Amino acid sequence: MSEIIRRDPRREWIARNRLHPEHASVLAALGVNRGGDGGAVSEWLGPNGVVRKNPRAIGFIGPNGVKRIDRSGLQQGGQSTATTTAARDSRRTVTIDQPAFLVVVVPDLTGGRLSGHDKDLLGLARRVADADAEQPGAVVAILFGEHKGEGGGELKEQALGEAGIDRVVHLDDEFYAGFAPEARLAALSAVEREMTPRFWLLPDSPLGGADLGRRLALRLGERAATGVWQVEADNEAPLGWRCTARGAAGSLDIQRPLPRVALALAECAEPVDETRHAAEHLALAASIPTTLSRIEDLGQVAVDPAGVALAEAEFILSGGNGVKQWDAFHHAAKVLGATEGASRVAVDDGFMARDRQVGATGTWVTARVYMAVGISGAIQHLQGIQRCDKVVAINLDPGCDIIKRADLAVIGDSTQILAALVAMVEQQRGGQRDAA
Amino acid sequence: MQPDLQQKQQQQGIDVAVLVSIGRHPTTGRARRAEQDARGLELALAIEAELPGTRISMLHAGSQDDSSEAALRGYLGMATGVGMGLESMTLLEQPEGSDAIPALAKHLAATSPQLVITGARAERGEGSGLLPYALAEHLGWPLVNSLASVEKVENGVVTLLQALPRGQRRRLKVRLPAIISVDEAAPAARQSAFGPARRATFAITPTTPEADSELAQWHLAPARKRPKRLKIVKAASARDRFKAAASKSEGKGGQVLTDVTPEQGAEAIYQLLKEEDVLR
Incomplete structure (x- = not known):
C-alpha cells in the first residue's frame, strides 16, 4: 500500500478521550502501549503521525519519594516478562x-x-x-x-x-x-x-x-x-x-x-x-539380567555434622545478627542435622568460632541447602554462598538483599520460626519411630 | 582351651596384599612413597592390629634402581613393631614403560590373598586410576572405591565404611576376596622409620614384561594451566550488554512469605528441606 499515513480523526478523538466507552478497544486497535500500572496511556500516535509520549504515565515512586523512570525495562512488569518470554523462545x-x-x-x-x-x-x-x-x-x-x-x-x-x-x-x-x-x-x-x-x-x-x-x-x-x-x-x-x-x-x-x-x-x-x-x-527392549551382588549396601551412616568441613557441608544452618537466642539456634542445628555457619557479625560478637564464618573473608561454601537465619546478606556474604543450590532465608526485614537471593524467604521472628520448625521435625521423627 | 583359642585367632586372620607404587613429590618431582598407597598400607596395619594373625604382603611392579628403592623403603619403614611381617616386600621386576597390570594380576591369582588394597590412582605415568578396576575385572573380584575404614572382618565378609563426597559415610558389606581402593578420605599414613626401612629386604621376582605400546604413542607434556571459563554474554542490544555487565547476577526471585504465622513459615521450610532430602 501507499506510504501515506491515513488518519481517522474520530478514532484519534476517542483515543484521547479516556471517558469514551470505546476508548479501550480503540487503543488496542491503534497498538498503543500503556504505562506500568495499566493506568494512563504512555505512548500514542499523534495527529501528525508522530509518536507522542506521556512521561507522567510511566515510572514509579522511588525509595526517597522521588519519581524514577527506569528505561532498562527491569521495573515495568509487563515489558520485562515480554523480554523473558522472548529469551525463552530464542532456543531453537x-x-x-x-x-x-x-x-x-x-x-x-x-x-x-x-x-x-x-x-x-x-x-x-x-x-x-x-x-x-x-x-x-x-x-x-x-x-x-x-x-x-x-x-x-x-x-x-x-x-x-x-x-x-x-x-x-x-x-x-x-x-x-x-x-x-x-x-x-x-x-x-x-x-x-x-x-x-x-x-x-x-x-x-x-x-x-x-x-x-x-x-x-x-x-x-x-x-x-x-x-x-x-x-x-x-x-x-x-x-x-x-x-x-x-x-x-x-x-x-x-x-x-x-x-x-x-x-x-x-x-x-x-x-x-x-x-x-x-x-x-x-525403554530398553531386552530385560536386564539381575546380578547377584557381592556388595551389600547397608545405607548411609549418620555423621556428626559439626565434624564436616564447612566448605563441603551439604546442609548449613547459618546465624547472623538477627539471632538472639543462640542456645535455641544450636539446638535447631542439632535437630535438623545441619552444619553450623555464621555471618561475620555473629563471629565478631563472639557467638560463633572464627572457622564457622561464611563469606568472602571466611569460607566459600557449596551447600545444597543453605539456611540463613537473621542474616541480611552483605555482598561479602552473598559471594560466599554463590555456589549454594537452594537458599532459605528467615528475616524480619523484607527488603534486605538475602531475600532477593533466597529461593524461599520467610519474613518473621527467627526464634519462633526455628522453634516451630524444630517441633515439626521432632514430631515427624517421633511419628516415624512409632510407625516402625 | 588355649590352643583352641589360638587356632581360632589364626583362622580369623586374613591375607592382605597392599599394592604400592612410586610417588612423585608435587613440587620437587622427586620419587617418594605415594600418598594414597601409604594410606592403604596404614589401613592394612590397622586391620592387623584389630585382627591378630593377619598377614600383610607388599607388592610393587617396576624396575629396581636407587631412587625407586629409596621410595619403596618409605613404605617398609612404616611397620616398626616386632613381628609385624613387613621385613620384606615383593618386587615384580620389569623395565620402565611396561604394563603393570598383567604382572600384578598373575601374581595375585597365584598367591590369592583375600583382600587387596591399592591407592586410587598413581602419581606418575598415566595415573588414570584404572588399575584397581582392571585387576577386579581380571580376577573377577568385587571392588569398592574410596574407602574410609575397615570395621570388621568376619566369616569371609568384610564390613567397610566408604567415604562419600561432602564428608558422608556409607556402610558396605563385601564378600571376600575383594579389592578396595583408598583415596584421601582414609586415615593419614604414619611416619616412616629409618632403621627398619634400611633393614628390610626385597624379594625380587622376575616377570615377562609386556611393553605398554599404547602409552608410548601418546604425547605427554607437563600440565598446562586450564583456561578460565569466560562469562559469555549473548546480547542482541547494547542495553542487554549493559545490563549483563552492570546488574547483580542473582535476580531470579524466589518465594517470599510475608504475614504468615511461625507455624506456616516453618511448614514451608520443612517442605523444602524434605524435597531436597537433607533431613535424616
Whole structure:
C-alpha cells in the first residue's frame, strides 16, 4: 500500500478521550502501549503521525519519594516478562529422528538434578554429536534413580531437553539406589548391546561417575581416557577426535585419540544454551539380567555434622545478627542435622568460632541447602554462598538483599520460626519411630 | 582351651596384599612413597592390629634402581613393631614403560590373598586410576572405591565404611576376596622409620614384561594451566550488554512469605528441606 499515513480523526478523538466507552478497544486497535500500572496511556500516535509520549504515565515512586523512570525495562512488569518470554523462545527446537550414531551420557544426577558438571558433559556430547551437520548423532542420557528437575511435569522434561538430550533411558528401579555398581553396570552393558553407541561419556567426579565409568570401560575392554578436559577434531584419530587428559595426579597433559569411553572433568565444554532437544523417553527392549551382588549396601551412616568441613557441608544452618537466642539456634542445628555457619557479625560478637564464618573473608561454601537465619546478606556474604543450590532465608526485614537471593524467604521472628520448625521435625521423627 | 583359642585367632586372620607404587613429590618431582598407597598400607596395619594373625604382603611392579628403592623403603619403614611381617616386600621386576597390570594380576591369582588394597590412582605415568578396576575385572573380584575404614572382618565378609563426597559415610558389606581402593578420605599414613626401612629386604621376582605400546604413542607434556571459563554474554542490544555487565547476577526471585504465622513459615521450610532430602 501507499506510504501515506491515513488518519481517522474520530478514532484519534476517542483515543484521547479516556471517558469514551470505546476508548479501550480503540487503543488496542491503534497498538498503543500503556504505562506500568495499566493506568494512563504512555505512548500514542499523534495527529501528525508522530509518536507522542506521556512521561507522567510511566515510572514509579522511588525509595526517597522521588519519581524514577527506569528505561532498562527491569521495573515495568509487563515489558520485562515480554523480554523473558522472548529469551525463552530464542532456543531453537531440534529433533533428530534418524541419528547417524549415538553418544551415551550417564550423568551423576546428584539430588535428582543435573549438576553443572553434567551439563558441561552434555555440552561436550552435543559437540561430538553435531560435528557433522548433515548427519547428526543423538545424545542418549541414562538416568539412574529419581529425576526431580525444576518444577514438575512438562517443565521437568523441558529441563532435560534444554540440557541437550535427545533420548532418555530412565532406570528408576530400587535396586539401582545407593551403591549398586554391579546392577548399574549390568544395565549399561544391556544398553551397549542394544544401541552400540559410538561414544560413552561420563563425568570424572567422585559422586559416582568416576567409579562407574572405569568399571564400564573395563567391561567393554576399552582403555578409557580419564580426566579429559579438552576435545578437538582430528582426522588422523580412529574415531575422528583427539582429547587432552590430565594424568599423573594432575601434573601431566596426555594427548591421545579419543577412545570410546571417556571420563571428562568439569568445564570440559560449554553447556547447551541455544537449542532445545526432544528428550524422548526410550525403554530398553531386552530385560536386564539381575546380578547377584557381592556388595551389600547397608545405607548411609549418620555423621556428626559439626565434624564436616564447612566448605563441603551439604546442609548449613547459618546465624547472623538477627539471632538472639543462640542456645535455641544450636539446638535447631542439632535437630535438623545441619552444619553450623555464621555471618561475620555473629563471629565478631563472639557467638560463633572464627572457622564457622561464611563469606568472602571466611569460607566459600557449596551447600545444597543453605539456611540463613537473621542474616541480611552483605555482598561479602552473598559471594560466599554463590555456589549454594537452594537458599532459605528467615528475616524480619523484607527488603534486605538475602531475600532477593533466597529461593524461599520467610519474613518473621527467627526464634519462633526455628522453634516451630524444630517441633515439626521432632514430631515427624517421633511419628516415624512409632510407625516402625 | 588355649590352643583352641589360638587356632581360632589364626583362622580369623586374613591375607592382605597392599599394592604400592612410586610417588612423585608435587613440587620437587622427586620419587617418594605415594600418598594414597601409604594410606592403604596404614589401613592394612590397622586391620592387623584389630585382627591378630593377619598377614600383610607388599607388592610393587617396576624396575629396581636407587631412587625407586629409596621410595619403596618409605613404605617398609612404616611397620616398626616386632613381628609385624613387613621385613620384606615383593618386587615384580620389569623395565620402565611396561604394563603393570598383567604382572600384578598373575601374581595375585597365584598367591590369592583375600583382600587387596591399592591407592586410587598413581602419581606418575598415566595415573588414570584404572588399575584397581582392571585387576577386579581380571580376577573377577568385587571392588569398592574410596574407602574410609575397615570395621570388621568376619566369616569371609568384610564390613567397610566408604567415604562419600561432602564428608558422608556409607556402610558396605563385601564378600571376600575383594579389592578396595583408598583415596584421601582414609586415615593419614604414619611416619616412616629409618632403621627398619634400611633393614628390610626385597624379594625380587622376575616377570615377562609386556611393553605398554599404547602409552608410548601418546604425547605427554607437563600440565598446562586450564583456561578460565569466560562469562559469555549473548546480547542482541547494547542495553542487554549493559545490563549483563552492570546488574547483580542473582535476580531470579524466589518465594517470599510475608504475614504468615511461625507455624506456616516453618511448614514451608520443612517442605523444602524434605524435597531436597537433607533431613535424616
